[in-house]
Every structure is written in C-alpha cells, then in structure tokens.
Amino acid sequence: MARVSLRVNGAARTVDVDPTTPLLYVLRNDLGLHGPKFGCGLGQCGACTVVMDGAAVRSCSLPVTAARNRAITTLEGLGTSARPHRLQRAFIAEQAAQCGMCMNGMLMTAAALLDRNPNPSVAQIKNALDGNLCRCASHLRVIRAIQRAARDQA
Amino acid sequence: MTPPALSRRELLKATGGLLVGFKLFEPVPRLLAQGLQGGTPLSNAGGLAADQLDSWLAIAPDGTVSVFTSKVDLGTGTGTALGQIVAEELDVAIANIRMEIGDTTRSVDQGRTSASRTLERAGPQMRQAAAAARQELLARASARLGTPADRLAVADGVVRVAADPAKSISYAALVGGQRFNTKVPASGEQWDLKVAPDVTPKHPKEYTVVGTSVPRFDLPQKFTGEFPYAHEVRVPGMLHGRVVRPPVVNSKPARVDETSIRGIPDMVKVVQEGSFVGVVAQTEWAAIRAARALKVTWSPPPGQFPAGPDAMYDYLRNTRGFTERVGVENGNVAAGLTGAARRFEATYRWPFQMHGMIAPSCAVADVQGDKATIWSGSQAPFITRNGVARLLGLRDENVHFIYREGSGCFGRLEPDDAPEDAALLSRAVGRPVRVQWMRDDEHGWEPKGPPQLITIRSGLDGQGRVTAWDYVERTLPWTDARLSPMLASRQTGIRPDENGLPIGGNDGTPYAFEHRKATLVAIPWMMNANPLRTANLRAPYGQGRCFASESQMDEMAAAASIDPVEFRLRYLAANTRAADVLRAAAERAGWQARRSPRAPGGTGTTAAGRGVAISGLAGTLVAQIADIDIDRSTGRIAVKKITVAHDCGIIVNPDGLRNQIEGNVIQSVSRSLMEEVGFDSAGVKSLDWTSYPIIRFRDIPDVDIVLIDRREMPPFGAGEASSIATAAASANAGFDALGGRLRQAPFTPERVLRALRAGAV
Ligand code: FES
Numbered sequence: 044m045a046r047v048s049l050r051v052n053g054a055a056r057t058v059d060v061d062p063t064t065p066l067l068y069v070l071r072n073d074l075g076l077h078g079p080k081f082g083c084g085l086g087q088c089g090a091c092t093v094v095m096d097g098a099a100v101r102s103c104s105l106p107v108t109a110a111r112n113r114a115i116t117t118l119e120g121l122g123t124s125a126r127p128h129r130l131q132r133a134f135i136a137e138q139a140a141q142c143g144m145c146m147n148g149m150l151m152t153a154a155a156l157l158d159r160n161p162n163p164s165v166a167q168i169k170n171a172l173d174g175n176l177c178r179c180a181s182h183l184r185v186i187r188a189i190q191r192a193a194r195d196q197a
Numbered sequence: 198m199t200p201p202a203l204s205r206r207e208l209l210k211a212t213g214g215l216l217v218g219f220k221l222f223e224p225v226p227r228l229l230a231q232g233l234q235g236g237t238p239l240s241n242a243g244g245l246a247a248d249q250l251d252s253w254l255a256i257a258p259d260g261t262v263s264v265f266t267s268k269v270d271l272g273t274g275t276g277t278a279l280g281q282i283v284a285e286e287l288d289v290a291i292a293n294i295r296m297e298i299g300d301t302t303r304s305v306d307q308g309r310t311s312a313s314r315t316l317e318r319a320g321p322q323m324r325q326a327a328a329a330a331r332q333e334l335l336a337r338a339s340a341r342l343g344t345p346a347d348r349l350a351v352a353d354g355v356v357r358v359a360a361d362p363a364k365s366i367s368y369a370a371l372v373g374g375q376r377f378n379t380k381v382p383a384s385g386e387q388w389d390l391k392v393a394p395d396v397t398p399k400h401p402k403e404y405t406v407v408g409t410s411v412p413r414f415d416l417p418q419k420f421t422g423e424f425p426y427a428h429e430v431r432v433p434g435m436l437h438g439r440v441v442r443p444p445v446v447n448s449k450p451a452r453v454d455e456t457s458i459r460g461i462p463d464m465v466k467v468v469q470e471g472s473f474v475g476v477v478a479q480t481e482w483a484a485i486r487a488a489r490a491l492k493v494t495w496s497p498p499p500g501q502f503p504a505g506p507d508a509m510y511d512y513l514r515n516t517r518g519f520t521e522r523v524g525v526e527n528g529n530v531a532a533g534l535t536g537a538a539r540r541f542e543a544t545y546r547w548p549f550q551m552h553g554m555i556a557p558s559c560a561v562a563d564v565q566g567d568k569a570t571i572w573s574g575s576q577a578p579f580i581t582r583n584g585v586a587r588l589l590g591l592r593d594e595n596v597h598f599i600y601r602e603g604s605g606c607f608g609r610l611e612p613d614d615a616p617e618d619a620a621l622l623s624r625a626v627g628r629p630v631r632v633q634w635m636r637d638d639e640h641g642w643e644p645k646g647p648p649q650l651i652t653i654r655s656g657l658d659g660q661g662r663v664t665a666w667d668y669v670e671r672t673l674p675w676t677d678a679r680l681s682p683m684l685a686s687r688q689t690g691i692r693p694d695e696n697g698l699p700i701g702g703n704d705g706t707p708y709a710f711e712h713r714k715a716t717l718v719a720i721p722w723m724m725n726a727n728p729l730r731t732a733n734l735r736a737p738y739g740q741g742r743c744f745a746s747e748s749q750m751d752e753m754a755a756a757a758s759i760d761p762v763e764f765r766l767r768y769l770a771a772n773t774r775a776a777d778v779l780r781a782a783a784e785r786a787g788w789q790a791r792r793s794p795r796a797p798g799g800t801g802t803t804a805a806g807r808g809v810a811i812s813g814l815a816g817t818l819v820a821q822i823a824d825i826d827i828d829r830s831t832g833r834i835a836v837k838k839i840t841v842a843h844d845c846g847i848i849v850n851p852d853g854l855r856n857q858i859e860g861n862v863i864q865s866v867s868r869s870l871m872e873e874v875g876f877d878s879a880g881v882k883s884l885d886w887t888s889y890p891i892i893r894f895r896d897i898p899d900v901d902i903v904l905i906d907r908r909e910m911p912p913f914g915a916g917e918a919s920s921i922a923t924a925a926a927s928a929n930a931g932f933d934a935l936g937g938r939l940r941q942a943p944f945t946p947e948r949v950l951r952a953l954r955a956g957a958v
C-alpha cells in the first residue's frame with residue numbers, strides 16, 4: 044500500500060492504495076467520482092478519459108502514482124447540472140447521447156480540444172475524438188454539440 | 198477472457214496436444230444430449246397487480262406524478278416517451294412526471310424490453326392506465342365541485358369548471374397524498390396485457406405533448422457524471438468480484454491453485470461452484486489482479502468450434518436442421534422457376550457479430566439468507582429475478598430486482614449474466630458483491646448475433662417480371678435467450694432446453710410475388726456454456742435477410758435493365774406504406790432513374806456508387822439510399838451518406854426518433870463494413886476493440902432523414918427498424934460502383950477487391 048497525494052478538481056486528496064492501481068479505480072471507488080467510466084481498461088475506447096495538466100489522458104491505463112501532484116479534472120470538475128460547463132449545455136441542447144456511457148470521454152476530450160483550439164473544424168473535431176468509441180453511434184450529434192459549444196465561447 | 202492460468206498454447210501443451218487430435222467439431226447429438234434433461238423454462242409472472250391504478254401511478258402532494266413501469270429505458274429514450282404518453286393523457290406538465298423504472302416490487306410485469314416494442318406494447322398500457330386515472334380524478338372532482346364531469350376541463354394537473362375557471366381543484370388535492378385504491382379492468386400478460394380498455398383515451402388530434410421533441414429526462418445527468426448507472430451502485434459493506442472463465446468451450450476447472458494469488462493485498466475469497474470460478478476482494482483492483490493471476494487448470498473441452506468463419510458457413514450448409522419452417526409461401530415456386538426466361542441463384546453470408554456494449558456487464562448482488570437483492574441493467578427485470586431465484590434455490594418473490602441502466606446493449610442484456618455471477622459470489626462471502634466483466638470477458642463471452650447462410654433462387658420472365666422467389670436461410674438458434682439459464686446457471690449444472698430458440702420471421706421482403714417461398718432452417722448449435730453462444734442482436738437476423746433479399750432484387754433489376762427504384766415499386770402495389778417510404782427516400786436523395794451499374798469498368802481511382810434498399814419490422818417501414826465511394830486500389834469503401842425515409846406510425850418524439858435513426862444507421866454501417874467475430878476451433882479471437890474494430894469518427898457518414906408521421910396510426914417500434922437496410926443499400930451501391938456483387942458481409946477491402954475483379958467488364 045502507498046499513500047498518494049492527488050489534486051482532483053482543484054482539491055487536494057490523499058489516498059492509501061496499492062500503488063499499481065490505475066487512476067480510474069481510485070477516482071471511482073476511493074474518491075466517489077463516477078464521471079469517468081470503465082470501458083476497456085486497455086486504452087482503446089476513451090470512456091475513462093480525464094484531463095491531466097491540460098491533456099486528455101486515459102485513466103484506466105495510468106497508475107495512480109503517475110498522477111501524483113498533477114492537476115486532474117474529471118467530468119464532475121467540468122460542471123454540474125446546477126452549473127453546467129458550456130460543453131455540457133451544448134450536449135444537452137443537441138441531445139447528443141443515447142445510453143451516454145461514452146459521454147465522459149467525449150466531453151473530456153472535447154474540453155481539452157477546445158482549450159487548445161477554440162474554433163475547431165469538423166475535421167479537427169473528428170480527429171481529436173477518433174479514439175473515442177460510441178456503440179450507440181451518437182457521433183453526428185457529438186460533433187454538432189462541440190461546434191455549438193465552440194460558438195458559445197466565441 | 199480474463200487471462201487464465203494457462204494460455205491457449207499452454208493449454209494445448211498441458212493437454213498433450215489433445216486438441217490437435219480432436220475431431221473438427223463434436224457430433225451434435227452428443228452435445229445436445231447434455232441438454233436433454235431439465236430445462237424447464239422459467240415462469241415469468243409476478244410484480245404488482247395490473248388491475249390496480251396504484252400499480253401504475255402515484256400523485257404526490259406537490260403534484261408530482263410517479264409512473265411505475267417494468268419497461269426499462271435502455272438508453273434509447275423510451276422512458277421519456279412513455280412519460281410523454283402519460284403526461285398527455287393525464288393533462289399534467291411533462292416536468293411533473295417522474296419515471297420509476299424496473300423495480301420488481303414496484304411495477305407490473307410488462308414483459309421484457311426488446312425488439313423495439315416498448316411504445317407499441319407498453320405505450321397503450323400506460324396510456325390506458327393514465328386515461329383511467331384521469332377518469333377517476335374527474336369523477337372525484339365532479340363530486341367535490343358539484344359539476345358534471347363533462348363540464349370540467351384539466352390543464353397542468355388542475356381540474357376547473359369550464360364555465361367558471363375560478364372553481365378548481367388540483368389532482369394532488371383530490372388524491373390527498375393517498376393511494377387511489379381504484380380497480381381498473383385488466384387482462385392478459387406482459388406484452389399482451391390490456392389495461393382499462395373500456396376507457397376512451399384522447400383523440401390524437403388533441404395531442405400537445407405526444408408528437409413533440411420533449412428533451413430526454415436522463416441526458417443532463419449523463420453529461421455530468423451524476424446519472425446512477427448500474428455501474429455506479431455502491432451499497433454498504435460491498436466487496437468487488439471478478440469472474441474467471443475458461444478460454445474454450447465448456448471446460449471445467451480441474452485445479453484451482455490459490456497459491457498463485459498469494460501476495461495480492463485485500464483478497465477475500467476464491468469461489469468455485471461447479472464450473473464457475475470467481476474471486477472476491479476488498480478492492481476492485483485486487484479482484485482484477487487476482488482474476489488475472491489465478492492459476493486455473495481447465496479440463497480439455499468436450500467439443501470444438503468449426504475452425505473459423507469459413508468452416509462455420511460449411512457447417513451451416515452441411516448440417517441437417519432441427520427445424521425447417523416455411524415462413525411464407527404462395528403460388529408454386531418450382532413452376533415459377535421452370536417458366537423463367539432468366540434464373541438467378543446466389544448465396545449470401547452474414548457473420549457472427551457482437552453487441553459490443555461500451556461498458557461491460559455489471560451487477561451488484563446482496564444475498565442474505567433466503568433473500569436477495571439485485572441491481573443491474575437487465576432488459577427483463579422479472580426474468581432476471583426468477584433466474585437468480587432458481588440459481589440460488591429461493592422463491593421468486595424473495596429476490597428483489599432493481600433496475601439501473603447499463604450500457605446501450607441492443608439485446609445483449611436480455612440474457613443478463615452478471616446478476617447471477619454476483620449472486621453466487623455474494624452468497625459465498627455473505628456480503629454484497631459488485632461484479633463487472635472485463636473487456637475480454639465481454640467480447641469473449643457475450644452471446645453473439647448468429648451467422649446466416651442465405652440462398653435465393655429467383656427468376657425473371659421475358660418482360661423483366663419476377664416469376665419466382667425461393668429463399669432459404671440456414672442459421673443458428675438463440676442458445677441464450679429469454680427464459681434460458683444464464684452462464685453461471687449453466688456452469689453450476691442448470692440445463693438449457695434441448696435446442697434453444699429457433700428463428701422466427703421470414704425473408705423480410707415487403708414485396709408481393711406470384712410465386713414466393715421462404716424457408717428457415719435452424720441448425721443445431723452447442724447448448725453448453727461457450728463463447729460462441731447466441732442471442733438476439735439488434736433487429737435480429739434482419740440485416741442479413743435484407744442484405745440477401747435486396748441484393749437479389751437489385752441484381753434482377755440490373756439484369757432487366759430497369760431502374761432499381763422503379764423495379765421495386767412494381768411489387769409494392771399492395772403495400773402503399775412501403776411504396777411511400779421508398780418514394781420519399783428517392784425524392785429526398787434526388788434519385789435519378791437509371792439502370793445500374795452506373796459506370797461499369799470505370800478507371801478512376803475512386804468509384805462512386807449509389808444503392809437502395811427497403812425493409813420492414815413489426816409495422817415500421819424504412820427505405821435507405823447509400824452513397825459510397827470505393828478506392829479501386831485498396832478496395833476501401835467510404836460510406837458518404839445514408840438517406841433514410843422512416844414510417845413508424847404516429848411519432849411520439851421526433852427528435853428522439855431522429856437520434857435513434859442516426860444511431861441505428863451508423864451502427865449498421867459499422868456492422869456492414871468491418872464487424873466480424875474472429876474465432877478458431879478453440880475459442881473467440883476478437884477479445885478487444887483492436888481485434889473487433891467498430892466505426893470511428895473518421896468514417897461517420899452523413900445521415901439525412903425524412904420522417905413520415907402517421908397520426909391516424911398507433912406507434913410502432915421505431916429506430917431499430919432503420920438498422921436493417923443499411924447493409925443492403927451499401928452493397929447495392931457497391932454493385933453500382935463496381936459492377937460486381939458483394940455477397941459476404943462485412944464488406945472488407947479484400948472482399949471488395951474480389952468483387953471488383955469478378956465484376957470488371
Ligand atoms: S476504459 Fe480507458 S480507454 Fe477504455
């Protein structure tokens with residue numbers, strides 16, 4: 044077991060866990076943050092995405108120790124129903140999901156994209172999200188929602 | 198699969214190369230013999246009494262209307278749509294509707310949720326229950342206000358005297374925080390349940406909520422991480438479990454070596470019951486590590502799969518069916534073929550495919566003495582409840598099933614396995630246990646959509662008229678469906694029915710031919726626990742059937758030099774709704790009448806093609822036109838756009854419907870172009886998203902939709918129907934571009950290149 048200090052959604056958190064534990068399980072089980080999802084555990088689907096120091100990363104494939112002292116944002120940190128982020132507002136406006144199981148990855152990857160590139164083209168959106176799988180196939184709406192969020196910010 | 202102690206290669210070594218000496222495929226009779234005893238189907242009754250208004254609705258003092266249903270929302274928006282129907286009928290604001298979904302102690306058994314039949318079947322049940330409640334409330338208001346009911350009006354849950362709106366009373370006040378205690382007539386069961394048929398509901402002309410794009414109730418929380426999926430259920434004292442399944446068919450754990458996981462912190466227990474093996478730990482990561490590290494020596498499997506997809510089609514072709522059913526027959530096909538001026542015969546192949554839930558199966562079970570509580574995303578709350586009861590030897594009503602939505606599942610969670618895994622583990626440790634399958638468990642062991650081998654013989658006369666249509670489909674039954682025992686049950690000795698559930702339906706075509714026959718042959722399949730178990734996958738059998746039938750139609754149209762749309766319309770005179778969707782799609786896409794292929798033998802680097810297909814499913818009709826580009830050198834197909842015309846009767850929620858259609862069409866492009874389960878004689882090879890790729894953003898086509906709203910009709914299943922014709926339309930577009938036929942799905946670059954060579958003029 045090891046004590047690991049993390050900075051999650053702006054707050055300092057310390058957990059005592061098996062140091063080989065991937066960040067995803069620490070977020071979901073030790074910190075009760077259910078935004079990030081388990082999809083594959085293999086870095087293949089994007090369901091577990093969090094933003095770490097500004098970049099979208101796959102928390103299923105990142106040992107918790109690698110997140111030490113890095114700034115981590117989860118979907119909960121992006122916004123809440125009471126105070127939604129403009130991406131969340133845009134996804135609601137476009138009704139951009141079905142089951143929603145992939146949506147954590149879509150939103151967090153989009154958030155990192157818009158931070159880098161406030162006005163992405165459709166091709167750039169598709170490129171940024173290409174590693175995020177959606178079995179319900181909400182892709183077209185996700186693209187529209189990200190475009191809407193970009194307009195919102197402009 | 199979770200890597201067991203022995204890899205396949207090691208297993209081969211350990212068993213002295215026994216597999217190599219095995220027969221290609223265990224003789225079917227022996228496999229089936231294992232399933233001959235037992236197998237009594239589960240009963241599926243229970244829940245609240247359908248003839249009590251309180252079983253359906255409750256009105257709280259603040260005016261909130263709780264709606265109780267066992268029809269679950271699988272992430273497709275049916276919860277919102279049912280809420281609209283109730284709000285409409287009761288005249289309450291949609292914002293005051295709360296859907297309470299899938300709790301076996303708090304709902305009537307409305308049957309399983311599948312086949313896109315929720316609105317068609319449960320819609321009228323909810324509507325009539327709400328209409329009966331409105332009638333009861335008006336009667337009470339009439340007494341309270343001293344005005345005959347027909348002089349009262351309702352808006353937003355407040356009853357007013359029409360002539361004197363100041364005189365009013367709210368539903369909440371009429372109910373006074375109490376139960377209704379009102380009986381309503383009810384007869385039949387589940388899908389066929391009829392509730393309060395004596396009450397006249399609103400005329401659709403008066404609808405103000407049904408038919409509008411009410412935003413989905415569930416979506417805001419799904420974008421913030423607040424939505425309570427099954428995967429988020431946490432109960433006090435809960436432990437984490439994982440399953441360890443064999444790499445091959447029905448092997449048994451000959452030895453489980455617990456020393457192999459010494460040193461993993463937080464371990465609680467290794468559980469073995471019959472062939473079922475699982476681990477329980479304090480933390481999820483410990484359970485994952487233990488399941489991976491646990492050394493299990495599996496017994497040699499009692500049978501083998503065919504050596505791969507090709508051998509599988511040979512097996513379908515060469516094995517005698519256990520049922521042979523004529524789905525439709527009219528005229529005399531033999532005579533029609535004999536009299537034909539031109540005859541056509543082609544065979545089409547549709548592969549094993551996966552549901553591929555993005556989040557794998559997950560459930561929490563808490564077994565305490567003779568009672569159990571289960572949380573999961575099952576499509577059939579009562580069936581899952583009764584299956585767990587049978588597994589644990591409990592009375593049905595002692596198992597409390599609570600629905601929590603899971604991943605979009607497309608049929609996969611009709612046979613929901615994880616609750617039984619969790620139940621066995623929970624009973625073994627006396628604590629609540631959460632089980633989530635790993636990605637390889639899900640890819641490896643999910644019940645798959647079965648492969649189909651379809652041969653059509655047809656004929657044309659000298660004027661290009663269809664003289665005969667003889668369709669023969671050979672496929673596997675569903676081994677894991679409806680009321681059959683789940684994996685853990687089978688691994689602990691509960692036997693399934695002898696043959697599984699044979700296929701229904703027919704060739705799926707909406708055409709009227711003078712001489713037509715469709716024969717469906719169900720080929721026996723392994724009924725023991727195995728990774729190529731089969732179940733219903735979205736629009737079951739529909740895509741393969743439509744691909745075959747609509748390719749054959751297209752081929753005949755081309756041979757007769759008749760425009761493909763025009764050719765189809767000739768056989769739709771008796772089916773005006775089908776003709777209408779076809780015309781609507783053609784008009785929307787700017788279809789220009791012509792013969793196909795468009796430019797046979799062209800030489801550019803890219804060949805463009807356009808193809809059409811139509812399909813029907815349970816009252817819903819869909820036409821699709823695919824526009825594709827094919828790279829001649831690589832054989833890669835890019836589907837650029839699918840134009841869809843969709844008629845599902847009355848539309849309850851237009852935006853929800855569009856959302857479903859977009860999803861169904863794009864998922865079908867994925868299934869058409871790239872999806873095929875890889876396997877060999879020892880097991881499934883597609884165990885992750887690399888070995889079973891699905892569509893990504895870069896390949897997403899545009900989807901252009903025309904909705905036909907038939908206000909005078911009931912709602913039919915929507916969305917799923919639009920998954921059927923995509924493959925056929927794309928294949929026909931392939932022919933249009935290449936002049937060669939695609940006869941085997943998925944349409945991989947190699948197959949396209951082969952068609953290109955075959956079709957090149
Ligand atoms: S769960 Fe991390 S990429 Fe799939």
Ligand code: FES
Nearest residue numbers: 143145177178179
């Ligand atoms: S919305 Fe279901 S996986 Fe994306």
